[in-house]
Amino acid sequence: KNLRRGTNRVKRSPSDSVLIYVILTIISLLTVALNLLVIISISHFKQLHTPTNHLLLSLAVSDFFVGLNMCFQSMLIDGCWYLGDLMCVLYYVFDIVVTSASVGTMVLISVDRYVAICDPLHYPTKVTPKRVQTCVLMCWICSLLVVGVLLKDNLDKPGRFNSCFGECVIYVDFAIQVTDLILTILLPITVIVILYVRVFAVAVFQIRAMQPHVAAVTQRGKVNPKKSELKAARTLGIVIVARTHCLIFHPLPFFLCLFYFNSCLNPIIYAFFYPWFRKSVKLIVTFQIVKSGSSDASML
Numbered sequence: 656k657n658l659r660r661g662t663n664r665v666k667r668s669p670s671d672s673v674l675i676y677v678i679l680t681i682i683s684l685l686t687v688a689l690n691l692l693v694i695i696s697i698s699h700f701k702q703l704h705t706p707t708n709h710l711l712l713s714l715a716v717s718d719f720f721v722g723l724n725m726c727f728q729s730m731l732i733d734g735c736w737y738l739g740d741l742m743c744v745l746y747y748v749f750d751i752v753v754t755s756a757s758v759g760t761m762v763l764i765s766v767d768r769y770v771a772i773c774d775p776l777h778y779p780t781k782v783t784p785k786r787v788q789t790c791v792l793m794c795w796i797c798s799l800l801v802v803g804v805l806l807k808d809n810l811d812k813p814g815r816f817n818s819c820f821g822e823c824v825i826y827v828d829f830a831i832q833v834t835d836l837i838l839t840i841l842l843p844i845t846v847i848v849i850l851y852v853r854v855f856a857v858a859v860f861q862i863r864a865m866q867p868h869v870a871a872v873t874q875r876g877k878v879n880p881k882k883s884e885l886k887a888a889r890t891l892g893i894v895i896v897a898r899t900h901c902l903i904f905h906p907l908p909f910f911l912c913l914f915y916f917n918s919c920l921n922p923i924i925y926a927f928f929y930p931w932f933r934k935s936v937k938l939i940v941t942f943q944i945v946k947s948g949s950s951d952a953s954m955l
Contacts, residue, residue: 679725679728680726682722682725682916682919683722683723683725683726684722685722685919686718686719686721686722686725686918686919687719687722687723689919689921689922689923690715690716690718690719690722690918690919690921690922691719692922692932692935692936692939693711693712693715693921693922693925693932694712694715694716694719695935695939695944696931696932696935696936696939697709697711697712697715698712699935699944699949699950700931700935700949700950700952700954701950701951702931702951702952702953702954702955703931703935703954704784705784706767706782706783706784706786706787707764707767707771709784709787709788709791710760710763710764710767710787710791711764711925712791713756713760713763713791713794713795714757714760714761714764714921715921715922716756717753717754717756717757717760717918718753718757718918718919718921718922720749720752720753721753721757721918722918722919723749724746724749724750724753727742727746736822736823739813740813741813743813743823743824743825744806744809744810744813744825746823747806747809747825748802748806748810751798751801751802751805751806752795752798752799752801752802753798754839755797755798755801755802755839756794756795756798758839758840758843758844759794759795759797759798759843760791760794761843761847762843762846762847763787763790763791763794765846765847765850765851765854766850767782767787768850768851768854769850769851769853769854770782772854772857772858773853773854773857801835801839804831804835805827805831805832805835806825806827808826809825809826930955931954931955934954935954938952
């Protein structure tokens with residue numbers, strides 16, 4: 656049994672189509688621009704080359720490609736595809752790769768926060784930039800392998816499953832589709848939920864245990880590392896909860912739109928919670944980063 660994935664041709668009034676195109680275009684441009692700011696910030700400033708930020712960089716890259724892919728999504732609104740069979744398959748390749756890589760990155764972020772909160776003494780030795788970079792690389796490689804398995808027949812001969820001119824559809828074996836759903840959606844989400852429940856349970860316990868010492872630490876002007884780690888976990892938790900909710904209902908049109916908008920929303924969340932992101936954006940938009948030695952600027 657095979658699963659046919661694509662869009663049906665829908666007749667809409669010209670005004671409705673134009674409105675949808677404009678909205679998708681605005682979200683697409685915002686998604687690309689905002690995530691490009693995250694990519695430039697973390698890549699350029701050396702002080703931001705931390706394990707957690709490497710994971711945020713991977714998430715920003717996947718969100719950046721989601722924004723680019725939205726330009727093609729607008730062509731499927733009315734069920735017509737004008738770019739040929741090869742571009743149709745490549746559209747779905749990008750869609751599956753960035754979605755899979757995004758899920759994998761969220762799992763890595765959950766593991767990162769778990770170790771930071773539950774085993775802070777060994778965090779610097781267990782979670783190193785090199786190890787994180789290796790994990791991120793493997794995450795993207797696995798995403799490409801997933802595409803190879805899912806779209807093997809479609810890649811061999813693009814357009815072979817189209818029933819008429821202007822269609823953009825793919826066929827995926829039902830058993831492979833179910834396996835992919837379990838391995839790339841259900842299992843990762845289960846792991847994420849378990850890890851974050853554990854993280855916040857441990858964090859609450861630690862905060863209560865440290866309350867008698869909070870006043871003394873504050874008077875000395877020192878930063879409480881536990882509180883800092885909890886803030887990072889809370890911020891990334893908001894990102895992951897929003898993304899996970901959209902992934903679960905990804906096939907539904909409304910939540911598909913939320914999934915795309917969520918890719919635009921992540922940098923906005925960073926702007927509210929991370930002072931380094933606000934500072935880096937200011938340096939980028941004022942072209943301060945082109946100055947010599949700007950990569951060594953203090954961002955924290």
